[in-house]
Amino acid sequence: MEPVEPRTSWTFVTQHARILAMILGDPEIRLRDLAENCQLTERAAQAIVTDLETAGYLTRVRHGRRNHYEVTPGTLFRHPAEGNHEIADLLKLLVDLDQPAEATPRPTADGDHRKHREG
Structure with a gap:
């Protein structure tokens, strides 16, 4: 049996969510970097x-020459x-x-967040 090709190239996470998450992670991220990380044009x-x-x-x-973004709580x-x-x-x-x-950090059974270690 041949592998089935997907009908479309969709993803679970939208580009809007990706960009908002990247801005949350780095409020001074450059538009160029947002575009590159999401494989989009700067426009x-x-x-x-x-x-x-x-x-x-x-x-x-x-x-100055940079934008500072803040995600609205x-x-x-x-x-x-x-x-x-x-x-x-x-x-x-x-x-x-x-x-x-x-x-x-990974939550433990009691809800405490501790660093996850491999091994």
């Missing part, structure tokens, strides 16, 4: 940042199915995925 990354800013998910302040998912949940948990998960495994 597409700029459009996403503008979408997020317009919708109130982040603010942008100019510091307490913002909710846009879709009604998740609309009563804050996006903070998803963003934290995405930011943690970018951290090395040894530095990622």
Whole structure:
């Protein structure tokens, strides 16, 4: 039997969520780096940042030649199915995925966060 090709090239995480998580991880990240990490053009990354800013998910302040971004606390998912949940948990998960495994705190049975160690 031949391998089945996917119908489309979709992902579970949108580019908007990726960019917002990267900004949370580095509030002074350059637009060029956002675009490169998401495999987008700078123009597409700029459009996403503008979408997020317009919708109130982040603010942008100019510091000299750089932008400083701040993710707005307490913002909710846009879709009604998740609309009563804050996006903070998803963003934290995405930011943690970018951290090395040894530095990622893992909750223990009692909810305590301790560094996960391999071995």
